[in-house]
Amino acid sequence: MLEIKDIHTYYGTSHILFGISLNVEKGEAVCLLGRNGAGKTTTFRSIIGLTPPKTGSIKFQGQEIAGKPPYRIAQLGIGFVPDDRRIFPDLTVRQNILVARRGKEGSAWNLDSIYALFPKLKQLEAHMGNQLSGGEQQMLTVARTLMTNPQLILLDEPGEGLAPLVVKAMGEQLGEIKKTGITMLICEHNVGLSMALSDRCYVMDKGTIRFQGTIEDLRKNEEIRKKYLMV
Ligand SMILES: Nc1ncnc2c1ncn2[C@@H]1O[C@H](COP(=O)(O)OP(=O)(O)OP(=O)(O)O)[C@@H](O)[C@H]1O
Ligand SMILES: [Mg+2]
Numbered sequence: 001m002l003e004i005k006d007i008h009t010y011y012g013t014s015h016i017l018f019g020i021s022l023n024v025e026k027g028e029a030v031c032l033l034g035r036n037g038a039g040k041t042t043t044f045r046s047i048i049g050l051t052p053p054k055t056g057s058i059k060f061q062g063q064e065i066a067g068k069p070p071y072r073i074a075q076l077g078i079g080f081v082p083d084d085r086r087i088f089p090d091l092t093v094r095q096n097i098l099v100a101r102r103g104k105e106g107s108a109w110n111l112d113s114i115y116a117l118f119p120k121l122k123q124l125e126a127h128m129g130n131q132l133s134g135g136e137q138q139m140l141t142v143a144r145t146l147m148t149n150p151q152l153i154l155l156d157e158p159g160e161g162l163a164p165l166v167v168k169a170m171g172e173q174l175g176e177i178k179k180t181g182i183t184m185l186i187c188e189h190n191v192g193l194s195m196a197l198s199d200r201c202y203v204m205d206k207g208t209i210r211f212q213g214t215i216e217d218l219r220k221n222e223e224i225r226k227k228y229l230m231v
Pocket of ligand 1: 011014016034035036037038039040041042043188189
């Protein structure tokens with residue numbers, strides 16, 4: 001579904017990604033792990049066109065997307081959940097969800113299926129965005145992205161700043177979303193909620209991929225975990 005080959009990405013003259021290659025098959029959940037500053041968010045920004053790579057290739061469903069504008073990449077079916085939870089503070093929860101709606105009538109994700117997945121959002125539907133807790137905001141951010149009916153969803157640190165119980169609940173909800181057949185790429189600086197969810201993982205450091213394998217491979221590889229992660 002997604003095939004990244006040897007991308008080099010810069011912010012101005014700062015060279016950040018040094019030949020990242022990774023792939024995600026349809027229906028898979030893959031996590032991208034690495035310490036702060038490893039280049040995870042930059043990899044996501046490269047995929048969604050916010051910081052396009054200078055060289056290399058990014059194919060989505062066989063089509064080259066590197067260099068296409070962000071709105072085109074989104075229209076092709078890539079949804080992005082940013083780490084800074086961009087919800088509208090002055091709209092209600094229900095309005096926040098509805099303004100994100102894209103896709104045809106009868107699409108898999110609509111207000112009903114979102115509320116079935118996140119009953120809490122239904123309870124809070126008349127509340128304003130700025131009245132939500134961090135965990136509720138994160139649910140709303142995921143809900144908004146789902147409303148665009150993406151085929152691939154990129155989640156940037158979905159558990160960041162949330163209490164352990166809230167992280168656990170978010171992990172379970174992402175598991176439910178995965179069951180619908182959506183493909184996922186999740187990044188985290190530590191092995192957190194993505195561990196139970198992911199089929200495979202990549203470990204990044206200083207803009208390069210240092211390890212790839214199954215979660216089980218990573219569990220067994222203490223050297224990689226010690227060197228590039230904090231577990
Ligand atoms: N807008 C920017 N301009 C210049 N350099 C940037 C910019 N954003 C990030 N960087 C640099 O790029 C490198 C990779 O950052 P990136 O945000 O991709 O890391 P990350 O793996 O997502 O880290 P974190 O876990 O902290 O979110 C870092 O050295 C960072 O300082
Ligand atoms: Mg980041």
